[in-house]
Amino acid sequence: MKKVIVPIGPYHPLFEEPEYFALYCDGERVVDVEWIAGYNHRGIEKISESKHWDQITFLVERICGICSTSHPIAYCNAVEDLAKVEIPERAKYIRCIIGELERIHSHLLWVGLAGHFLGYNTVFMWAWKYREPILDIMEMITGNRNHYAMMKIGGVRRDIDDAYIPIIRKILEDLKPKLNMLTNAVLDDPVLAARLKGVGVLTDKDIKEFGALGPVARASGLDIDVRRDSPHAAYDLVEWKVITQNEGDVFARAVVRLLECFESMKIIEQCLDNLKGKKGEISIDVRNIPPGEGIGHYEAPRGECFHYVRSDGTGSPLRHKIRAPSFNNIPTFKASCIGETISDVTIILAGVDPCYCCTERAIVAYDVNTQKKILDGSDFIRLSQEKTRKIEKEIGVAPSRWEEKNWERDN
Amino acid sequence: MVLSLRKKALKKSLFVFHLSTGSCNNCDIEILDCLTPRFDIERFGITLAGSVKHADVLLVTGIGTLKNIERVKKLYQQMPKPGFVVAIGSCACTGGMFRDGYTMAGPLDKIIPVDVYIPGCPPKPEAMIAGIVKLLNSIK
Amino acid sequence: MDTLETIKKRFSDRIINIKIHSDIRIYIEIDKKDLLDFAKFIFNDMDARFITATGVDNLDSMEVLYHFSIDREDVIVSLRVLLDREDPVIESLTPVVKGALNIEKEMYELLGIKFLNHPELKRFLLTEEYPEGVFPLRKDSQKGKK
Numbered sequence: 001m002k003k004v005i006v007p008i009g010p011y012h013p014l015f016e017e018p019e020y021f022a023l024y025c026d027g028e029r030v031v032d033v034e035w036i037a038g039y040n041h042r043g044i045e046k047i048s049e050s051k052h053w054d055q056i057t058f059l060v061e062r063i064c065g066i067c068s069t070s071h072p073i074a075y076c077n078a079v080e081d082l083a084k085v086e087i088p089e090r091a092k093y094i095r096c097i098i099g100e101l102e103r104i105h106s107h108l109l110w111v112g113l114a115g116h117f118l119g120y121n122t123v124f125m126w127a128w129k130y131r132e133p134i135l136d137i138m139e140m141i142t143g144n145r146n147h148y149a150m151m152k153i154g155g156v157r158r159d160i161d162d163a164y165i166p167i168i169r170k171i172l173e174d175l176k177p178k179l180n181m182l183t184n185a186v187l188d189d190p191v192l193a194a195r196l197k198g199v200g201v202l203t204d205k206d207i208k209e210f211g212a213l214g215p216v217a218r219a220s221g222l223d224i225d226v227r228r229d230s231p232h233a234a235y236d237l238v239e240w241k242v243i244t245q246n247e248g249d250v251f252a253r254a255v256v257r258l259l260e261c262f263e264s265m266k267i268i269e270q271c272l273d274n275l276k277g278k279k280g281e282i283s284i285d286v287r288n289i290p291p292g293e294g295i296g297h298y299e300a301p302r303g304e305c306f307h308y309v310r311s312d313g314t315g316s317p318l319r320h321k322i323r324a325p326s327f328n329n330i331p332t333f334k335a336s337c338i339g340e341t342i343s344d345v346t347i348i349l350a351g352v353d354p355c356y357c358c359t360e361r362a363i364v365a366y367d368v369n370t371q372k373k374i375l376d377g378s379d380f381i382r383l384s385q386e387k388t389r390k391i392e393k394e395i396g397v398a399p400s401r402w403e404e405k406n407w408e409r410d411n
Numbered sequence: 412m413v414l415s416l417r418k419k420a421l422k423k424s425l426f427v428f429h430l431s432t433g434s435c436n437n438c439d440i441e442i443l444d445c446l447t448p449r450f451d452i453e454r455f456g457i458t459l460a461g462s463v464k465h466a467d468v469l470l471v472t473g474i475g476t477l478k479n480i481e482r483v484k485k486l487y488q489q490m491p492k493p494g495f496v497v498a499i500g501s502c503a504c505t506g507g508m509f510r511d512g513y514t515m516a517g518p519l520d521k522i523i524p525v526d527v528y529i530p531g532c533p534p535k536p537e538a539m540i541a542g543i544v545k546l547l548n549s550i551k
Numbered sequence: 552m553d554t555l556e557t558i559k560k561r562f563s564d565r566i567i568n569i570k571i572h573s574d575i576r577i578y579i580e581i582d583k584k585d586l587l588d589f590a591k592f593i594f595n596d597m598d599a600r601f602i603t604a605t606g607v608d609n610l611d612s613m614e615v616l617y618h619f620s621i622d623r624e625d626v627i628v629s630l631r632v633l634l635d636r637e638d639p640v641i642e643s644l645t646p647v648v649k650g651a652l653n654i655e656k657e658m659y660e661l662l663g664i665k666f667l668n669h670p671e672l673k674r675f676l677l678t679e680e681y682p683e684g685v686f687p688l689r690k691d692s693q694k695g696k697k
């Protein structure tokens with residue numbers, strides 16, 4: 001039997017980092033997956049050892065552009081655990097607000113890209129358009145669209161002024177119906193359901209073995225969420241619930257992500273209520289970090305961020321270990337891709353949300369024996385989009401005119 | 412003469428190829444943002460190319476890690492000339508806070524020649540558009 | 552504190568040292584030959600979630616910390632194993648916990664810790680050209696420091 005290796009990456013639109021996957025295929029079926037990383041390895045753990053405790057919040061922010069407040073929160077949690085300090089209440093609410101705003105924009109980003117891979121460019125444009133108001137809020141309260149630099153050991157760096165609160169509320173109110181529309185459009189679509197249901201299934205046993213986290217775990221029925229299980233910031237002071245699904249397929253992951261956006265809005269609104277009209281400290285002074293070790297974690301949009309720090313009492317850490325959620329989520333491809341067809345692989349890889357980055361496709365498929373090129377990057381997305389069109393025909397739904405036009409132009 | 416004609420044609424509609432060489436992906440998202448309804452650079456005739464062989468401009472983000480340099484060089488060679496290289500973000504311009512790292516091979520201008528630098532971490536989409544406009548104006 | 556009691560009851564004589572940082576952060580030092588027994592018990596019987604492992608260079612020894620989270624009690628148990636710095640070798644955890652595969656590869660190439668019975672111990676993050684025997688996360692490797 002002739003096996004074909006299909007390399008995905010290192011430059012591929014699915015990944016935040018240039019990352020490399022080798023798919024071993026037998027005909028249409030995938031029989032094995034191998035992950036080769038390191039194209040984006042910047043040695044942050046080592047650089048961290050040469051920076052001051054305060055500077056590291058800026059460094060960890062730049063691990064990932066989408067979770068750019070989750071890492072600082074996890075890091076601050078770790079140092080606060082080490083130094084045994086409790087942050088002021090107002091700071092807790094502000095941390096929550098920033099964290100949840102980030103979750104909404106990150107999930108919308110995912111929905112958009114997933115739509116693109118399925119050939120639904122409308123979803124892509126919608127989702128990214130609705131993401132902009134969130135970035136506007138961020139720019140208003142923190143000064144930057146991404147990389148907010150809000151976290152600080154012992155609290156937060158900036159206060160949220162009372163004057164901003166009604167504006168934030170207004171933006172969120174306006175966003176809600178649109179988000180509702182988007183959610184319904186995605187979840188009620190027969191084509192998307194046919195395309196995503198039963199694809200890339202992960203059982204709860206797989207999840208436990210690989211240690212997968214976040215929406216991936218919750219879509220497989222595992223009820224874990226660090227925000228609830230290990231209360232920090234203000235998550236135990238507000239009302240919200242953890243969204244879980246049992247199917248474990250890509251569709252369930254989409255459901256979890258979309259519904260989580262609404263929970264996040266709930267949290268933000270309650271936090272704003274608690275900030276309004278009150279005054280208070282936003283941070284306490286933490287001057288010396290005592291010797292010892294500390295662990296902090298935070299539920300980033302993709303799962304648990306984990307930071308371990310060790311101090312010897314000097315100005316910078318002795319060791320700083322960072323574990324991002326995708327590190328545990330990506331190896332689940334070994335369980336979810338095997339046995340699926342090549343045209344589904346794109347969306348399965350995307351379903352885990354492995355931190356996207358590049359827009360460009362540089363996947364090339366080589367025949368193992370002849371080394372001849374058989375598929376390339378755009379082919380992959382084309383395969384995926386073709387499958388959607390086929391299902392559309394079977395179900396008897398006509399693609400929108402706009403989609404059709406684009407489809408013809410692109411091919 | 413041939414070249415200037417080509418350049419003239421080039422100015423009308425730029426095809427950009429986006430390449431990340433070890434970034435935090437925020438710059439990459441902001442590049443994508445330029446394509447979405449709010450900024451919509453397609454109205455200027457700028458569009459994302461699917462392959463570097465169709466591209467006029469290489470948008471590069473990230474510090475350029477040791478593992479990436481060979482690929483960056485290769486992609487640069489494959490780009491049809493005349494072509495331009497834009498370094499986006501502090502990482503690509505200077506190395507930023509990663510300059511001391513053990514996998515650092517950049518900044519970008521050590522690897523390939525760079526025409527435009529757009530600093531910022533990440534630069535706002537407006538800044539990127541402004542950078543591209545400056546590039547267009549500089550083509551003579 | 553159930554977690555600690557359960558572990559203590561099961562392995563009373565094999566624990567070298569216990570450090571209780573706070574109610575929810577427990578560090579247990581064990582000998583390297585006991586690692587698999589402890590890990591099996593905590594991961595399978597106590598239904599913990601494997602978070603990750605941390606390798607630390609202490610200059611006089613190599614240290615590996617295996618972090619497990621018991622979510623329903625909000626406790627993180629870290630198993631601490633000290634290894635000889637000149638020749639750090641330890642049994643791989645991958646046969647017990649599949650999720651340990653990549654983190655062990657990472658420790659192998661960044662810190663030079665060898666894992667016995669690991670299915671694919673090879674380069675993962677660094678380039679092929681990166682010099683052999685140079686481990687960037689060790690304290691005596693200066694690159695990456697000012």
Ligand code: SF4
Nearest residue numbers: 434435500501502532
């Ligand atoms: S310049 Fe900033 S935003 Fe851009 S890749 Fe570098 S760290 Fe990320």
